[in-house]
Amino acid sequence: METEDCRVREVLDKVGDKWSVSVIGVLGRETRRFSEVKRAIPGISQRMLTVTLRALERDGLVTRTVYATVPPRVDYALTALGLTLLDSAWPLMNWALDHVGEIDKARDAYDRQRPEVPPQQP
Template sequence: MADHVCRTRVVLEIVGDKWALLIVRMLRDGPRRFTELKREIEGISQRMLTVTLRDLERDGILTRTVHNVMPPHVSYELTAMGRTLREATAPLLEWSVEHLAKIEKARADYDAR
């Protein structure tokens, strides 16, 4: 397969993942705590959030900071590269909100066949 497509596929392992896209979107306005992310991303399990955050940290998309205060907590923040990823995902997220109704109609038509 063309190298170009193969490389795209490798990275799509990262960005073509709905939880990763949602986390990147949630961090667009600044650092957030684990508990905030868990609460705001409906349907994500504790384990999936932990694994996805670690993978995004490993990929250089976000940083993890431990705050030794009372009570101690951990926050996550987009890196410069993470911010460019967020910009690159914005059109897709906007598309998704704009086309949700059309997709739901297409599904109803398909199921009624």
Template sequence: MSAIPWDPYRLDCPSRRLLDRIGDRWTVLIVGALDPGPQRFSALAARVGGISQKMLTQTLRSLERDGFVTRTVYAQVPPRVEYELTTLGRSLQEPLRALEEWAIAHMDEVSAHRDAAASA
């Protein structure tokens, strides 16, 4: 029996880092925020409440490095930069949207469990 080439349960498998990236809360929110199309940095910052400029920059750079996002700089004064999902990034939308919808649908139940645990 041959070993699975990408096994995220193995400590040294690169797929584990990929799961870390796509499971990161900022990645989930940024991919969702880019759903309508290209966005400027300031629009993303406004859409993703609570994200710092540093974290938005780091997350966008990681998403660009991994091929999920493209960064386009327009030669004008002042320079304009837009971020857009690639085909690979768009392929993430459905599973991440399902996760987001699950969270919304089950938030009341989770909140009830948290309240019960806090009262115990």
């Protein structure tokens, strides 16, 4: 059981990281080019997007299709397994969108009450 717990934690760490969730959300149910994914995720570097897409591809969540054109065209899409993750992630992403204002207010109130403690970055 301990080994299974470790594996579950490993998977959750991978698919729940900041960039993976964003990529899964951006890909949604449509195929996108690398540049489209990058434009849709503010703050992600080209290198981090490449690393994230490779990891998601390795885990069987994303497919990468290369077209022999000039310049080369590369498309990314969710696999059937990736779509099941999307279905699970949408409620969490929607919850975050619905409550981000409340969380910001709570953080501001907390920081005002404890000015000596610098805020922690997630």
